[in-house]
Amino acid sequence: MKIKTILLGAIAGAALAPVAQAERGSDGQVSIIYWQAPSILNPFLSGGTKESESSSLVIEPLARYDQDGNLVPWLVEEIPTVENGGVSEDLTSIAWKITPGLVWSDGTPFTSADVKFTADYCMHPEGGCAQLTKFEGVTSVETPDEQTVKVTFEKPTPFPYGPFVGAESPIIQAAQFADCLGARAPECTEQNFNPIGTGPFVVDEFKPNDVITMSANPNYRDPDKPAFAKVLFKGGGDATAAGRAVMETGEFDYAWNLQLAPDVIAQMQEGGKGTPVAGFGPLVERIMLNQTDASPDLPEGERSTAKHPHPFLKDPAVYKALSMAIDRPLLVEIGYGQAGKVTCNWVPAPAAVNSDTFTCDTQDIEGAKAMLEEAGYTDTNGDGIRETPDGEPMKLVYQTSTNAVRQDFQALIKEWWREIGVDSELRNINASVFFGGDPGSPDTFQKFYADVEMYANTFNGTDPQSYLGNGLCDKAPRPETQWQGENISRFCNEEFDALHAELTKTAGAEARAEIAKRLNDIMVENGGMIPLVHRGRLSAHANTLGGVILNVWDSELWNAADWYRKEGS
Structure with missing residues (x-):
């Protein structure tokens, strides 16, 4: 493997440290196993974690959360705030500045038009978007220029980071999904199985509920990443087989969501091939x-x-x-x-x-x-x-x-x-x-x-604003939304809806936390x-796999572009 030593600036102000970094494609294949197999590579059409995580290797949001829960820029230059002028003084709008020079994996420019299209796609009145709560209160998405996206809300919104933030709200390419709006969205099999993205990998073949093969994105923004030329993403089986495949047999490099008894995990670790990682x-x-x-x-x-x-x-x-x-x-x-x-x-x-x-x-x-x-x-x-x-x-x-x-x-x-x-x-x-x-x-x-x-x-x-929004009356899955929506219990409570509306316009961490706790209580008190x-999130990675940082606040695969095969392995 070709190795060079570089200085990586850690996210959110952590210290700089020398890290061994492979050149793009020099480390062969990385094999990932999710025992819950993805059925689609479009998180807007599924509320499943397996879909948002697998697709995060390909399609990305404007910003996401790091391993400590800090909001960090991803496809933009900085996180908009009132202080830097990105959020309006009256808290009714937010403007994102896209990093110049970004391109899709097909080589075409990534622009504000793609971001606006993504909002139109999810908010379409005839569609069913699993992530619609991310766009709660949005009245318009405008594109003043190719690098700027302005989101306007119907009222002051102290936390405007719902749309386009995190693995559940990535950007899809307008050109690819142009004919997939509204009721047609679930019919676009090619687009939903093979999305064009800005992430470190591109889809070679997607077999629903089975296997995904991917290759390094030739147009990825960092010319030295990803280190792996190929991804084998295996779905299905069970958590026991997934854990053994990493920690006992070494057949796979990363196993997600090892929902297993603690004595079983300990026994697997004795196999010496892999290491469990956990976080709450x-x-x-x-x-x-x-x-x-x-x-x-x-x-x-x-x-x-x-x-x-x-x-x-x-x-x-x-x-x-x-x-x-x-x-x-x-x-x-x-x-x-x-x-x-x-x-x-x-x-x-x-x-x-x-x-x-x-x-x-x-x-x-x-x-x-x-x-x-x-x-x-x-x-x-x-x-x-x-x-x-x-x-x-x-x-x-x-x-x-x-x-x-x-x-x-x-x-x-x-x-x-x-x-x-x-x-x-x-x-x-x-x-x-x-x-x-x-x-x-x-x-x-x-x-x-x-x-x-x-x-x-x-x-x-x-x-938790968007997450708590899943308890709103109008977020229940139903035929007219193609059964998308996260209000699974069909819970409907007027006090809850009114209080959530209050949360969307409340500033101050302490005040927001108090409202969030009351919303939690209403759901539990009323039998939702x-x-x-x-x-805790419990996964495992091979001892030969470097760069893994478990993230419990976003996709576990959030930094797969930084993964590499350890030297001498």
């Missing part, structure tokens, strides 16, 4: 509670409206009893060990927004029984299952993705719920399908054709979800 961001394993009737007898689309409320999950006595019956410390112990913490909150990080309103670290089976009994949920026929006051048996369809830890959680929670008189039918779905976002599939987490479902979610950066575990 805002990732939370939770149970989403369907606010609507999940009956398959309802017409397509009816389950996503308030016309048919769930027969008992909207009752506080029920969702509080379900939560009280869960032994969260045991879930942490068997599922995550040091990589997990008990949480009662939707947003447990950063620490400033972690609410202390609730306690949930002690299981209370008897208290849950008493709460249901008092609310009129009794077992009238002696079969061990309570009935609602209307006589309907309390039976739930409980679904999640296929994963050993999640199936262990399902089995335990089913047993605990059975103890309080609530029955559960367990269902697990292949993760590539469950998180895939295919509008034609009945098995996606967005469709939510079940009573409760369990998964984990997180957000880019340290400000049952938080379970604050999860």
